[in-house]
Amino acid sequence: MPFIYRWLTSVQTQLLGPRCVLCRAPASLARELCGDCEQELPWLTHACVHCALPLTGTVGITRCHRCARQPRFDRALAAFAYDQPIRWLITRLKFDGRLAHARLLGDLLAERVVHAGLDAPEMLVPVPLHPSGYRRRGFNQSERLARRIARVQRRPVASGLVERVRDTVAQSTLSADRRAANVRRAFVCHGSLAGRHVAIVDDVVTTGQTALAVARCLRTAGAARVDLYCVGRA
Ligand SMILES: [Zn+2]
Ligand SMILES: [Zn+2]
Structure with missing residues (x-):
């Protein structure tokens, strides 16, 4: 009987119960x-x-050296350091289309944003893919993450607001000093954002050049405050 019970429980869990994506x-x-x-x-x-750059040392320090001179975003928040298993979850999301990972990571990021007490923006702006990249992948991972944050903040996702007009080389293949040039003039903003508060959503921020290029085009369109939310920060 105990064996039957265990077997039934196991079958029931496999059929009905959710499993941890990391350890099952x-x-x-x-x-x-x-x-x-x-x-x-x-x-x-x-x-x-x-800019969400990980800081070491004194707990009282809240800004990196570069942002002490010129803040890169009005507020920035990353849920995780870009280490395992976050790397694995994001890679499988992007390259195997595991959309469940976007739901999970988006929910965890949304919780951090709420917990940090950040003012909700008027809209969430996912970092767009170039149309050819979107066709290849079939979805934009940043847009999927933004949808989960939007549910919690009750704000719209402005998916078509910013367009990627240059099919740039993947930033991960370039050295840090070539990344800024690669994304320069890669984005255009459709419409006016005079005085608006917006938040950019991205999956991973490494040098920050892509998110900064999006922020520049939002500010050129008039945005008064540009925040950044990302899942992983290298
Ligand atoms: Zn687990
Ligand atoms: Zn900084």
């Missing part, structure tokens, strides 16, 4: 992640408030 242990109904794996994620708790 039973997960809560709310998300496909178990409590142990959630605790062990590389949460980013001490980072620059203007």
